[in-house]
Amino acid sequence: MLELQAVSKAFGELQVLHGIDLHLRPGTVSGLIGPNGSGKTTLVNIVTGVYAPDSGRVLLDGKDVSRASADQITQLGVSRTFQNIRIFNRMSVLENVIAALIGHDKPGLFTLLGSVREVDGAGVAAARRALETVGLLDQSNLPAGELPLPLRRRLEIARALACDPKVLVLDEPSGGMTPAETARVSELIRSRIAPGRTCVVIEHKMDLISHVCEHLCVLNHGEKIAEGDPRSVMSQPEVIEAYLGRP
Amino acid sequence: MPNDYLLTVISNIGMISLIALSAYLLLISGEISFGQQAYFGISAYAGAIATTLWGWPLWMALLFGSSLAALAAGLVGLLTLRVSGLYFSIATLAFAEMVRLSLFKLTYQVEIDGELIGPNGAEGFGEIRWIFDNDVSVFQYTLLIYGVLFLVLLFLVLIERSRLGMIFRMLGQDPLLTRIQGLNPVRYKVTAAIIAGFIAGLGGALYAHSFTYIEPQIFNIMLGVHALAYGLIGGLGTVFGPLIGVAIDIGFLESVRAFQGYRMIVFGGLVALMLIFMPRGILDEKRVYWLKTNARRWFRA
DSSP: OEEEEEEEEEETTEEEEEEEEEEOOTTOEEEEEOSTTSSHHHHHHHHTTSSOOSEEEEEETTEEOTTOOHHHHHHTTEEEOOSSOOOOTTSBHHHHHHHHHHHHTOOOHHHHHSBTTTTTHHHHHHHHHHHHHHTOGGGTTSBGGGSOHHHHHHHHHHHHHTTOOSEEEEESTTTTOOHHHHHHHHHHIIIIISTTSEEEEEOSOHHHHHHHOSEEEEEETTEEEEEEOHHHHHTSHHHHHHHHOOO | OOOHHHHHHHHHHHHHHHHHHHHHHHHHTTOOOSOHHHHHHHHHHHHHHHHHTTOOOHHHHHHHHHHHHHHHHHHHHHHHTTTOHHHHHHHHHHHHHHHHHHHHHOBOOEEETTEEESOBGGGOBOOOOHHHHTTOOHHHHHHHHHHHHHHHHHHHHHHHHBHHHHHHHHHHHOHHHHHHTTOOHHHHHHHHHHHHHHHHHHHHHHHHHHHSOBOGGGGSHHHHHHHHHHHHHHOSSSTTHHHHHHIIIIIIITTSGGGTTTHHHHHHHHHHHHHHHOTTOTTOHHHHHHHHHHHHHHHHO
């Protein structure tokens, strides 16, 4: 599945990640937590090909993808959402999900010139299924930019889910949500998205992490300070210190 | 039958609509090109050379000129679209100026019926006599222009409904997000540039045969700026947006006597106002969505 070996990354003088090792267990939900600036999003950007690591390797199914571009990584089966929501605002909700399917299909010339809705009925059906999974099917014809924040987050999840990825990376799926909204998205991930899927969830909200994750990794100042079962990890002094400060 | 002046205005709207559509295609793909006049000019010269000096039929000259324009657009795209944004805009402007200045140096004259005919640097290229040699009236040529424009519009409507069109609009909104969907932005931006170059080329070749005389100065930056502005005024939500922009400028501001001498001031002001109050033009995506939704309801009722 997905494995990181001694991954390091710096931006100028700032060393953001120091030799991170990580092994995702197939079919489980792993949490990635850490204070602001700990390197979580940089790690996700490396896993998804947005940045290349300065050193170390990213392996997907045993194949080194450290130098692969983001579009190649997606083609290999890694989908993601963003901490700062990114959707195609001027497209409909359904088109946002179809967008993921178009990219995943590696379209050839004749496929490209075919109608979005008619060429691949199975694709549209898959898009509708993804929207149904996250509870957005009734809004499928609305302009995506008009959705409220919680539904935009769900749309991102639907888009990432549509291609049935090998690895699903959710970057702060409850960012900006109220506790009630967070509880709903947490239940959605646990009951409808996570089962049987390899997921990475990056979050600050411990309720969500403890509700959905079976494995937890903690970063602080670009270093991995703990990894393992969520309950035992959260009770480790280094983790408590990273989050709450030295007593 | 309309008089010749009116026909000239109408045919002008048709030909300029083609360069406006080429700039529009790049705009919806997220790139601002200040250089579509280069492809218009390349094809104008190439098409005119093909009919006047080589004796080719017009349809072959149109394809030849437009293909050369598309090739040039593809090469410029390959070299510049990796940098994208402002760098691409400046690169297109630089290329267009390079083409215009090169046309000042282009001399390729052939003796026909005892006269030297062909491009002659700053003096331009006259005697593009295809419409006279083939006894084509202004009205017939206007029909031809609108036939080509219709085919281009049909092609672009089909593109907009296709996956390729959707990818262009995805790129226009968020290139990184498009990449994260598994699509290589450079490949599709170069594709958009090639199609846009071909469409601008069609306009250029038609223009040369309509006016029977061309010179390098016609293909200056103002033509490129206007081509961009038509999409921004008319709207980026549908292929028909740029046509509205052209109709407002050439059909109204240029043709109504009251605006003579003030056309550019009024046009510039209009562009500024549109960018402030309707940044994606009259027919933007929201209005097009509203129109489509209501049209569907109306038809059902």
